[in-house]
Amino acid sequence: MTSASKRNRGTRPSAPVQGPSADISASMRDEIEERIRRFSEANTRYRTPVPGLSVARVTAPVPPTIHIDRPCMCMCIRGQRRVSVGETIFFHDENQLVLTAIDRPTVFAIPHASSQKPYTALRIDLDLEIARQMMAHIDVNECNVAPTASGLTAAVTPELLDCVLRLTRLIERPSEIAVLADLIHREILYRLLSGPAGNSLRQIARLGSHGQRVSKVVAWLREHFRGPLRIDQLAKMAGMGVSTLHRHFHELTDMSPIQYQKRLRLHEARRLMLEESYEVGTAALDVGYESSTQFIREYRRLFGDAPLRNIKALRTTGLTSAAL
CATH class of the missing domain: 2.60.120.810 (Jelly Rolls)
Structure with a gap:
C-alpha cells in the first residue's frame, strides 16, 4: 500500500x-x-x-x-x-x-x-x-x-x-x-x-480564496473522473495558472490532480467489484482504464493486494461501505 x-x-x-x-x-x-x-x-x-x-x-x-x-x-x-x-x-x-x-x-x-x-x-x-x-x-x-x-x-x-x-x-x-x-x-x-x-x-469556506477555487476543480473531477484530464482546462476553471493550481491543489489534498483522479477511479472500481460484483476487467474499463494490467498494478500499489484478494478480504469483514 x-x-x-x-x-x-x-x-x-x-x-x-x-x-x-x-x-x-x-x-x-x-x-x-x-x-x-x-x-x-x-x-x-x-x-x-x-x-x-x-x-x-x-x-x-x-x-x-x-x-x-x-x-x-x-x-x-x-x-x-x-x-x-x-x-x-x-x-x-x-x-x-x-x-x-x-x-x-x-x-x-x-x-x-x-x-x-x-x-x-x-x-x-x-x-x-x-x-x-x-x-x-x-x-x-x-x-x-x-x-x-x-x-x-x-x-x-x-x-x-x-x-x-x-x-x-x-x-x-x-x-x-x-x-x-x-x-x-x-x-x-x-x-x-x-x-x-x-x-x-x-x-x-472563504469565498474567492484559493481553497474555495480549488474546491470547484475537485467538484468537477468528482463528476468527470472517467474521462481524460487536461490540466490547462482545470487551471482555467479555477482562474489560476497551471503551476499555481498544482501548488494549491496539493496543499489542500496532498495530491496532484492526476493522482486525485486515479484515486477516484480506483475507489469507484472497488465499489463496483464489491457491491455490484463486476469482474476486474469490466470495472477497470468502466472507470476509464484502457489497460487491465495497469489497473491491477495501480490497485495493488494503493491497497497492498490484487483486486480479487482485496475484495474477498473486505467481504469477509461484511464491509460494504466505509467504516470511519
Whole structure:
C-alpha cells in the first residue's frame, strides 16, 4: 500500500492527556462508546437518526480500503486506524481528530479490531455554508498559518468532546433532535473554526480564496473522473495558472490532480467489484482504464493486494461501505 517515498506522519500514538481532565475525558468517551455500542447492535447502518452523525463499531480487522471523505470531522473513541491521504501516512488514534475540509480520497485500514477490543469511531459532517456565516464572528489570525492538507489532525479538547457527547446522546432522545442537533452542530463548527485545526476549513469556506477555487476543480473531477484530464482546462476553471493550481491543489489534498483522479477511479472500481460484483476487467474499463494490467498494478500499489484478494478480504469483514 505504501512506498518508501511516501511521508509518514504520526506513526506513534499521540501522548495521552494526564491529570483531572484526562479522567473527565475518559468518562465522556466511556459514555459515547456505550451509546455507539447500543446503536450498532440494533442497526446495520452507519448513519444515525441525528442529521450529519455517523458511527461505527468494528469487531474484526479491516484491510486497506478507500473512502471519499466529504467535509467532516472524524474521531476515534476507542482504537486506532491507519490512514493514507495522498503521500501522507499516519495513525489516527483516540487523542486526535481528523478534519477534512475538502472532498478527499482517503485509504484506511483497521488492523487490530476484535470483539474484545472493538474499534469505535464517529463522523460528523460539516456544513461549509454555516461555517462561512460563522467566520464573520470569529477573530482568528489566519495569516500566520499556511493552508495544508493536513488540517489533517489536531488534539481532541475536552470542550469538543463534550459537544460530541451531547450530540451522541440525541441518538436515544429523538424528540430533542429537531431542537438541539443544529445548535450542537454549530457549537462544533465554532470549536473547529476557532482552533488550530480550523485553518483548512476557513480556507475552503472563504469565498474567492484559493481553497474555495480549488474546491470547484475537485467538484468537477468528482463528476468527470472517467474521462481524460487536461490540466490547462482545470487551471482555467479555477482562474489560476497551471503551476499555481498544482501548488494549491496539493496543499489542500496532498495530491496532484492526476493522482486525485486515479484515486477516484480506483475507489469507484472497488465499489463496483464489491457491491455490484463486476469482474476486474469490466470495472477497470468502466472507470476509464484502457489497460487491465495497469489497473491491477495501480490497485495493488494503493491497497497492498490484487483486486480479487482485496475484495474477498473486505467481504469477509461484511464491509460494504466505509467504516470511519
